[in-house]
Amino acid sequence: MNDTQSPGREALINAQRLVVKIGSALLTNDGRGLDDAAIGEWVDQIAALHARGIQVVLVSSGAVAAGMVRLGWRVRPSAVHELQAAAAVGQNSLTECYEGHFARHGLLTAQILLTHDDLSNRKRYLNARSALRTLVGLRVVPVINENDTVVTNEIRFGDNDTLGALVANLLEADALVILTDQEGLFDADPRSNPQARLLSEGRAEDPRLAAVAGGGGALGRGGMATKVRAAALAARSGAVTAIASGRQPNVLARLIQGERLGTLLRPERAPIAARKRWLAGQLQVRGSLVLDAGAVKVLRKRGSSLLPVGVKSLSGSFVRGDMVVCMDEQGERVAKGLVNYGSNEARHILGKPSHQIASVLGYMEAPELIHRDNLIVL
Numbered sequence: 001m002n003d004t005q006s007p008g009r010e011a012l013i014n015a016q017r018l019v020v021k022i023g024s025a026l027l028t029n030d031g032r033g034l035d036d037a038a039i040g041e042w043v044d045q046i047a048a049l050h051a052r053g054i055q056v057v058l059v060s061s062g063a064v065a066a067g068m069v070r071l072g073w074r075v076r077p078s079a080v081h082e083l084q085a086a087a088a089v090g091q092n093s094l095t096e097c098y099e100g101h102f103a104r105h106g107l108l109t110a111q112i113l114l115t116h117d118d119l120s121n122r123k124r125y126l127n128a129r130s131a132l133r134t135l136v137g138l139r140v141v142p143v144i145n146e147n148d149t150v151v152t153n154e155i156r157f158g159d160n161d162t163l164g165a166l167v168a169n170l171l172e173a174d175a176l177v178i179l180t181d182q183e184g185l186f187d188a189d190p191r192s193n194p195q196a197r198l199l200s201e202g203r204a205e206d207p208r209l210a211a212v213a214g215g216g217g218a219l220g221r222g223g224m225a226t227k228v229r230a231a232a233l234a235a236r237s238g239a240v241t242a243i244a245s246g247r248q249p250n251v252l253a254r255l256i257q258g259e260r261l262g263t264l265l266r267p268e269r270a271p272i273a274a275r276k277r278w279l280a281g282q283l284q285v286r287g288s289l290v291l292d293a294g295a296v297k298v299l300r301k302r303g304s305s306l307l308p309v310g311v312k313s314l315s316g317s318f319v320r321g322d323m324v325v326c327m328d329e330q331g332e333r334v335a336k337g338l339v340n341y342g343s344n345e346a347r348h349i350l351g352k353p354s355h356q357i358a359s360v361l362g363y364m365e366a367p368e369l370i371h372r373d374n375l376i377v378l
């Protein structure tokens with residue numbers, strides 16, 4: 001750890017998968033339309049993380065604000081149909097803007113518009129999850145927003161903080177980074193309290209945070225209240241949340257280096273424990289593996305990862321990232337976990353030592369079939 005690193009920020013330093021949310025307050029040049037230069041800089045930062053092998057999924061607001069400018073509207077409408085129209089016009093500009101900037105780095109983007117239904121309906125949730133995982137695996141940067149044009153008032157997330165947290169859950173991201181127009185969460189709204197002090201760290205589920213977090217500005221929607229709630233949601237799957245200013249130079253890389261920037265809100269449980277709890281409750285089982293006695297023993301006694309060498313047979317049809325159940329040779333359930341290889345690939349490597357994976361499959365995704373962080377012993 002170097003001088004600028006702060007203890008407690010290890011979860012960010014080690015993050016392999018990030019959800020970065022950029023808010024309307026930041027994206028839209030004080031209501032003058034999308035801030036193309038600023039967007040270009042965030043894209044440069046995301047591309048730099050990407051080049052280091054860190055997966056980044058972007059949740060970007062700004063459609064309504066950009067659409068308003070294109071339509072020549074000076075005041076944000078309150079009628080839902082007008083907001084929907086503005087979002088439809090503005091989403092085009094937003095997509096175009098990101099696509100152009102990511103193309104400078106040779107990166108593809110994918111536009112994903114989600115509604116509440118997509119994440120609460122089990123089937124659509126799993127579809128969204130596998131589409132996002134596939135895109136990330138293809139090294140495409142997903143750019144997500146709420147599908148404002150088809151949602152009605154009652155079901156809309158409204159703010160993208162909540163959407164960002166749900167996406168962090170969906171992808172079991174290590175961290176949710178919320179970039180906004182303030183340095184972080186203060187002990188009072190700094191717009192109305194110049195004496196307000198920045199809170200550097202806290203627990204995502206601390207009930208006292210809700211009391212200090214107020215509403216949003218003219219362009220943004222949720223303010224800090226929704227960011228604090230988003231941190232609690234993200235914590236359910238073990239993600240830490242950082243709330244920081246998008247105007248800080250190189251903010252993403254600095255956060256990932258562990259620099260004490262913005263506000264860090266940590267999950268109650270250790271990330272791995274929270275993540276396992278989440279995994280246990282959330283995912284549909286797609287297949288099963290039969291383990292030999294040695295593998296059963298190390299899973300139960302040492303909490304080890306499951307290597308292909310300890311697996312005797314498999315059934316079901318699953319893809320990388322799906323949940324499977326592990327059983328002993330007598331049919332007793334031993335563990336559940338997320339596989340690193342789909343059933344078609346896994347079949348070829350069962351019973352084989354990990355150093356042979358690359359020669360059998362032509363590539364190696366990981367030496368283990370299920371990593372211990374993704375494994376729940378039953």
Ligand SMILES: Nc1ncnc2c1ncn2[C@@H]1O[C@H](COP(=O)(O)OP(=O)(O)O)[C@@H](O)[C@H]1O
Pocket residue numbers: 022023024025026061179180181182184185186187188189190191212213214215216217218219220221222223224225
């Ligand atoms: N305790 C607080 N600390 C910091 N900002 C706060 C706090 N309470 C309310 N706010 C307001 O939240 C705003 C950021 O939220 P919002 O306008 O929704 O932005 P975004 O579009 O980035 O989500 C700030 O500009 C600030 O006025």
Ligand SMILES: N[C@@H](CCC(=O)OP(=O)(O)O)C(=O)O
Pocket residue numbers: 022023024025060061062063064065087145146148158159160161216219220221222223
């Ligand atoms: N989906 C909306 C985003 C709503 C919004 O402004 O959210 P936030 O940035 O969280 O305050 C849009 O693109 O305009």
